[in-house]
Amino acid sequence: MAKILDQPRYKCALAAMQTVQSIPGAIPILHAGPGCAAKLNDNNGTSGQYSANIFPCTSISEKEVVFGGADKLRNTIRNALRVIDADMFVVLSGCTGEIIGDDIQEVTQEFSDEEKPVIWVKAPGFKGNNYVGHDWVLSAIFNQYLKTPAPVQKTKGLVNLFAGVPQQDPFWLGNLRELENLLRAVGLTPNTIFGFGRGPENIRKLPEAEYSILVSPWTGTGSAEFLEKKFGIPLLKYPVLPIGAFETSKFLRAVGDFCKIDKNNIEEVIKKKEEEYYYYIERFADTFLETRIMGKRFTVVSDAQYALAVTKFLVNDLGQFPETQFITDDTPEEYRDAIRAQFRDLNYGIQADVEWNTDGHDIDTKIRGMDFAGTPLIVGSNWEEKIARQLGAHFINISYPMIDRLVINSSVAGYSGGLKLLEDIYTAALGRLSL
Amino acid sequence: MQIGGDMPFNFNNSNVGPRETRLGSITGYAGDLENLVYCSHNGSLKNKERCFSQSSSCLSGCALSQLLGIRNIAIIYHAPSGCATIAEGANITLGQLAARINKTTNSVVVSTDLDENDTVFGAIESLRKIIKHTYDTYHPDAMFVSSSCVSGVIGENIDDLSEELKDEYPVPVIPVHCEGFKSRIWASGFDISDHAVMQGIVKPPKGKRPVINFKNFFESARPQITKLFAEFGVAPQFLYLNSTVEELSHISESLATVCICGTLGTYLGNALEEKYGVPYVRTINPNGIAGFETWLRKIGETIGKQKEVEAYIEKQRAVYIPQIEEVKKELRGLRCVIGMGPGYTYEVTRVLQELGMEVVWALAWHYDYKYDNGQVPPALDYLQKTAPKDMKLSISDQQNYEVMNILNRYKPDLYFSRHPGSTVWAIKQGYAALFVADEYMIFGYEGTLSFAKTILDTIKNRSFEKNLASRIKLPYTKWWYEQNIDKFMTISQTTNGTNN
Numbered sequence: 006m007a008k009i010l011d012q013p014r015y016k017c018a019l020a021a022m023q024t025v026q027s028i029p030g031a032i033p034i035l036h037a038g039p040g041c042a043a044k045l046n047d048n049n050g051t052s053g054q055y056s057a058n059i060f061p062c063t064s065i066s067e068k069e070v071v072f073g074g075a076d077k078l079r080n081t082i083r084n085a086l087r088v089i090d091a092d093m094f095v096v097l098s099g100c101t102g103e104i105i106g107d108d109i110q111e112v113t114q115e116f117s118d119e120e121k122p123v124i125w126v127k128a129p130g131f132k133g134n135n136y137v138g139h140d141w142v143l144s145a146i147f148n149q150y151l152k153t154p155a156p157v158q159k160t161k162g163l164v165n166l167f168a169g170v171p172q173q174d175p176f177w178l179g180n181l182r183e184l185e186n187l188l189r190a191v192g193l194t195p196n197t198i199f200g201f202g203r204g205p206e207n208i209r210k211l212p213e214a215e216y217s218i219l220v221s222p223w224t225g226t227g228s229a230e231f232l233e234k235k236f237g238i239p240l241l242k243y244p245v246l247p248i249g250a251f252e253t254s255k256f257l258r259a260v261g262d263f264c265k266i267d268k269n270n271i272e273e274v275i276k277k278k279e280e281e282y283y284y285y286i287e288r289f290a291d292t293f294l295e296t297r298i299m300g301k302r303f304t305v306v307s308d309a310q311y312a313l314a315v316t317k318f319l320v321n322d323l324g325q326f327p328e329t330q331f332i333t334d335d336t337p338e339e340y341r342d343a344i345r346a347q348f349r350d351l352n353y354g355i356q357a358d359v360e361w362n363t364d365g366h367d368i369d370t371k372i373r374g375m376d377f378a379g380t381p382l383i384v385g386s387n388w389e390e391k392i393a394r395q396l397g398a399h400f401i402n403i404s405y406p407m408i409d410r411l412v413i414n415s416s417v418a419g420y421s422g423g424l425k426l427l428e429d430i431y432t433a434a435l436g437r438l439s440l
Numbered sequence: 441m442q443i444g445g446d447m448p449f450n451f452n453n454s455n456v457g458p459r460e461t462r463l464g465s466i467t468g469y470a471g472d473l474e475n476l477v478y479c480s481h482n483g484s485l486k487n488k489e490r491c492f493s494q495s496s497s498c499l500s501g502c503a504l505s506q507l508l509g510i511r512n513i514a515i516i517y518h519a520p521s522g523c524a525t526i527a528e529g530a531n532i533t534l535g536q537l538a539a540r541i542n543k544t545t546n547s548v549v550v551s552t553d554l555d556e557n558d559t560v561f562g563a564i565e566s567l568r569k570i571i572k573h574t575y576d577t578y579h580p581d582a583m584f585v586s587s588s589c590v591s592g593v594i595g596e597n598i599d600d601l602s603e604e605l606k607d608e609y610p611v612p613v614i615p616v617h618c619e620g621f622k623s624r625i626w627a628s629g630f631d632i633s634d635h636a637v638m639q640g641i642v643k644p645p646k647g648k649r650p651v652i653n654f655k656n657f658f659e660s661a662r663p664q665i666t667k668l669f670a671e672f673g674v675a676p677q678f679l680y681l682n683s684t685v686e687e688l689s690h691i692s693e694s695l696a697t698v699c700i701c702g703t704l705g706t707y708l709g710n711a712l713e714e715k716y717g718v719p720y721v722r723t724i725n726p727n728g729i730a731g732f733e734t735w736l737r738k739i740g741e742t743i744g745k746q747k748e749v750e751a752y753i754e755k756q757r758a759v760y761i762p763q764i765e766e767v768k769k770e771l772r773g774l775r776c777v778i779g780m781g782p783g784y785t786y787e788v789t790r791v792l793q794e795l796g797m798e799v800v801w802a803l804a805w806h807y808d809y810k811y812d813n814g815q816v817p818p819a820l821d822y823l824q825k826t827a828p829k830d831m832k833l834s835i836s837d838q839q840n841y842e843v844m845n846i847l848n849r850y851k852p853d854l855y856f857s858r859h860p861g862s863t864v865w866a867i868k869q870g871y872a873a874l875f876v877a878d879e880y881m882i883f884g885y886e887g888t889l890s891f892a893k894t895i896l897d898t899i900k901n902r903s904f905e906k907n908l909a910s911r912i913k914l915p916y917t918k919w920w921y922e923q924n925i926d927k928f929m930t931i932s933q934t935t936n937g938t939n940n
Contacts, residue, residue: 006555006557006558006563006566007552007553007554007555007558007563007566007567007570008552008553008566009550009552009553009570009573010521010524010550010551010552010553011548011550011551011574011577012527012531013521013524013525013527013528013551015521016521016522016525017520017521017522017523018522019522020522032915035495037495038498038589038620038621039493039495039496039497039498039620039624039626039837040495040496040497040498040499040500040501040620040626041495041498041522041620042495043495043496043497043498043501043861044498044500044501044522044523044525044526045522045525047525047528047529052861052864054912054913054914054915055915056861056864057495057861058494058495058496058838058840058861058862059494059495059840059841059865059915060494060495061492061493061494061495062493062494062495062496063493064493064495064496064624065589065621066621066622066623066624067621067622069621070593070621080491080492081491081492081493084491084492084928085492087917087919087920088492088841088916088917088919088920089915089916089917090913090914090915090916090917091915100520100589100590100593101589101590101593101621104559104590104593104594105593129520130520130521130522130523130554130590131520131554131555131556131558131559131590132555132556133555134521135522363553366577366578387528387531387532388531390532391531391535405528406528406529406531406532408528408529408531408532408533409532
């Protein structure tokens, strides 16, 4: 049912065109209005070999609304294959095409003999947001592109890795690369499909992996489970994006257990990594302790991934206390209990209240009523900048919408990501009082 | 043709026809300037549709971003979440823009986040509740209730609801029809916002005020224009960015309306003239020297300040013309391709020619064969008289593959574009490009001078495009570069212009 969406922090399912775009060589073909892609392309860093205005689009008009858009789609796909130099085409249908009942599966399958794969995905905006759209896109690609029947020759140590939603998560690529580094450090070979140097050949390699790891509280579950079922790849669903030493070491231990890596090896890697991490922490510990306007309590307003990851980091690494945390990604009900449980599982028996909310004004009102017992720390998106200013809070922009901060490839994941987040937090504080 | 005679404005209905049906505008043509104008005049101009197209823009973006610029209003967007992405930019950008004039804005977009259930059962009652929630939360000075593709197709009646709510709130509740499939011409959205303002906010005049309505986008030249107009004893009322509902209610009392972009201004300018007798100053726009002088003289004539205007022009010419002439020496003969909205294509082409450069191909994102007064756009009219007759020209709703093909064929020294996401492709193909982003980038003498200098800087350091172009893979096949640019254009309909 319709609901109040004030201060949106997600987009519609069709924005999962960005998931396609993040696979080098793959391009979306949109069966949608002329301006859907331009609107959904509102993050920084959305150029690349194909940007939104390169995406072929049927640009549905009144004529198609009345007479149907299948012919237009057919022409668009046929000519896209001639004009666009791509390795993979993914047809996504938006709201109007779905309401008027165009059969994109039938039209797309006419191109099944083409040299280049043409995949279809229904992604109307009214069916869900881009967090679920991302999963639909991946499931469709895995299902339609990976036709190889089991059993497949396995490659020892090869692990499929998935994490944050490309482009919706501003740190998606930096985080993914850092998580890859962590897997390499314990002797695994990560296989990812997004970003520089990856592409359809990495999708083809997915079935060869011994394991899959999904670092996400819920997004991407369907597609990762699809790989598990179709190719029998054991799946580690790890809900917490690890930030900082405590959570990252925990992550490595979980990976070690799951992938049957010698415990001593894991502990040796952890020891080295933690020593290095604490070398830095030690050098700046006085800054962390003695910044006068740094309080002890914080709130996060973000998607489930960052609300959880930042809470774990600030509590378990830095010794802070959580106020109520807000999750803004409209997490499907079925996942909420498990996420709630994660917020109760913090060091020293600390428990964080968590609330799902899409009404930004209501969130602001609740933050205003919180007792921060000092200078508040608010971690969120552009939307929180205002309430942070009004409360004199320290403010860190970590998630969409991130309009006035540029992130190219930096990461907030892993040991180094913890240090990066500390840099950001204390830069915000020192920028206001460097006494 | 009588001015305004064939274009009745009907503010009793919330719908306004898109440019295709209202003005006979087109989005598909490839040829030259002379032929385009010839065909427009004898009624043989045919729109060409494409059997292959790329994603472009939606009229809702133009309509709602114009309205959002008004301070302290609310848009209740009856749409799925993706349509509401305009809210994100509005939050940051509008705050930054208001801060430039030491103001704040509390304009908001609240969406109904339509889901599948709503497409089956409708959601008009939820919309009613969310309108109430929005009013109670923000107390806006006006509420615009916008439809979308989804609410349009499933037949949600925002007109009846707005009518019902009129007496419930002490502020205007105005329906805005933003079904994106209505038009290929996103500029139709400007007309939709003008229609909403005329229908719901502008009041009949109680008298005249020494004010000139100045329609623009981001008002970066606000200080200069305010100072300029003060010399002639009038104050500008900038529209719509940073205006208030109260200010807008009085724009019928102004001495005149001017607009920085013909595409942006045609509906409001002509509507104010027809309905309330506020003269709409229609000249070429104040870009470059001829543009600035023609425009300023017409304003002087409209408000009876010819003498002051001439004195001003003489004073400024003495300062700037010698400097512009100096830079021109180095620009002479540079070959350019330009791709912009039609409000700027003809304008910037004129300026480039004024600076001694050659425009080898001009693209306009659509073509208004006439404006809402039934007349040919002044900048096009001017260009017919001054530009080479065989100047190549195409109409394309920002179809990037056509732009890239043209660049590859003509290998210009420079590409100019005003629309986000266009210049980057020229540099990736190795051509120097300049983003003519701000509507005041070529404003007046000073703007023309700095524009000329920026062109020089652009061609004198080509490091960025050379570095990038040598390392990337282009998105198009070799096959495409071998085709004619109108390969996918097919004649399917004549325009709906009055000449047919």
